[in-house]
Amino acid sequence: MTKKVALITGITGQDGAYLAEFLLNKGYSVHGIRRRTSLFNTDRIDHLYHDPHDTGVDLTLHHGDLTDSSSLTRIIQLVQPDEIYNLAAQSHVAVSFEEPEYTANSDAIGALRILEAIRILGLEKKTRFYQASTSELYGLVQEVPQRETTPFYPRSPYAVAKLYAYWITVNYREAYGIYACNGILFNHESPNRGETFVTRKITRALARIKVGSQRTLFLGNLGAMRDWGHARDYVEMQWLMLQQQTAEDFVIATGEQHSVREFVELAGKEVGLSIRWEGKGVDEKGYDTETGACIVAVDPRYFRPAEVETLLGDPSKAKEKLGWSPKTSFIDLVKEMAAEDLKSAQREKFLAESGYESFLRRE
Ligand code: NDP
Numbered sequence: 001m002t003k004k005v006a007l008i009t010g011i012t013g014q015d016g017a018y019l020a021e022f023l024l025n026k027g028y029s030v031h032g033i034r035r036r037t038s039l040f041n042t043d044r045i046d047h048l049y050h051d052p053h054d055t056g057v058d059l060t061l062h063h064g065d066l067t068d069s070s071s072l073t074r075i076i077q078l079v080q081p082d083e084i085y086n087l088a089a090q091s092h093v094a095v096s097f098e099e100p101e102y103t104a105n106s107d108a109i110g111a112l113r114i115l116e117a118i119r120i121l122g123l124e125k126k127t128r129f130y131q132a133s134t135s136e137l138y139g140l141v142q143e144v145p146q147r148e149t150t151p152f153y154p155r156s157p158y159a160v161a162k163l164y165a166y167w168i169t170v171n172y173r174e175a176y177g178i179y180a181c182n183g184i185l186f187n188h189e190s191p192n193r194g195e196t197f198v199t200r201k202i203t204r205a206l207a208r209i210k211v212g213s214q215r216t217l218f219l220g221n222l223g224a225m226r227d228w229g230h231a232r233d234y235v236e237m238q239w240l241m242l243q244q245q246t247a248e249d250f251v252i253a254t255g256e257q258h259s260v261r262e263f264v265e266l267a268g269k270e271v272g273l274s275i276r277w278e279g280k281g282v283d284e285k286g287y288d289t290e291t292g293a294c295i296v297a298v299d300p301r302y303f304r305p306a307e308v309e310t311l312l313g314d315p316s317k318a319k320e321k322l323g324w325s326p327k328t329s330f331i332d333l334v335k336e337m338a339a340e341d342l343k344s345a346q347r348e349k350f351l352a353e354s355g356y357e358s359f360l361r362r363e
Pocket residue numbers: 009010011012013014015016033034035037041064065066067086087088089090091092106132133134135184185186187188189194
């Protein structure tokens with residue numbers, strides 16, 4: 001039997017790494033697009049991909065960029081994929097306020113470039129397309145919980161760019177009959193989450209505070225509410241969406257909501273820290289006035305020009321039509337992230353104390 005061929009943009013990111021592993025386990029030939037960077041950016045997939053000459057692993061990486069049509073078209077022509085998962089994006093909401101034009105170029109026009117390549121290469125009937133859409137589309141929420149029919153109200157350059165990508169995906173499905181669909185995914189996290197997203201920032205900082213290599217965790221809006229799931233569970237959904245008879249859009253969420261503050265409290269418990277909040281026996285720098293110990297403090301630098309205060313998804317359609325439900329509970333997600341970051345913090349500390357700081361910096 002011939003192997004199915006998948007192409008993943010953003011394979012070096014959190015979801016890309018989980019999805020690549022998932023598809024390799026399913027027997028796919030997996031191709032990924034990576035950007036050229038001055039330092040290695042393949043940490044998350046190094047366990048899958050060791051040496052280009054290693055014939056046992058059916059994973060091939062190509063240099064390309066969502067802002068460069070020529071590279072995308074060349075790769076799609078070469079690979080002739082059965083499925084394309086468009087996961088690449090400038091995915092940080094706060095950064096999108098600082099780089100709005102680049103965010104639009106990669107996150108909005110990037111999706112168009114891929115869809116155009118499918119069309120120009122005459123692959124409309126062969127290649128199925130998955131677009132990584134987002135709960136950020138709901139922004140200033142118009143309905144609780146949010147489902148596929150809830151009106152959008154984006155609140156950041158990132159979300160506005162993703163709104164274009166959402167609609168161009170729907171449009172190419174309707175106009176050209178391409179099997180193209182949107183997964184409207186709510187926040188999903190893991191030990192592989194980028195270090196500047198709030199959950200990973202929290203578990204990483206609290207673990208470092210626990211072992212004594214950091215004193216304070218500075219955060220922005222502690223009241224923000226999110227529907228947090230595990231990335232490992234959500235990539236299965238991305239694949240399932242491309243295996244149906246007809247292409248449709250789906251909300252993927254847990255249906256449960258927690259605040260940033262709650263995440264901090266729970267992660268603190270997991271690493272064995274009792275959290276001291278700013279304002280309760282805390283000096284102006286965020287240190288405990290008696291012990292000088294770690295505190296969680298608010299730094300307005302992390303506030304956003306326009307905030308998404310609350311998101312809560314309704315995954316009923318995915319449950320009903322795809323038989324999907326998330327496997328990992330919120331508590332287990334926090335436990336796993338905290339445990340992994342505690343191990344890393346202990347290792348880091350050990351290496352630093354043994355005089356291997358330079359080795360740590362290189363890693
Ligand atoms: P990450 O930020 O971890 O990964 C983004 C990936 O995109 C990285 O591989 C990055 O490469 C790559 N990338 C960024 N810009 C470009 C570009 N111009 N050309 C080619 N590649 C590029 O994101 P996640 O894995 O968390 O998310 C995957 C997708 O899902 C994103 O589109 C995100 O917007 C969306 N999404 C994520 C959610 C979440 O909670 N995680 C929820 C809803 C949607 P490099 O490694 O070089 O930086």
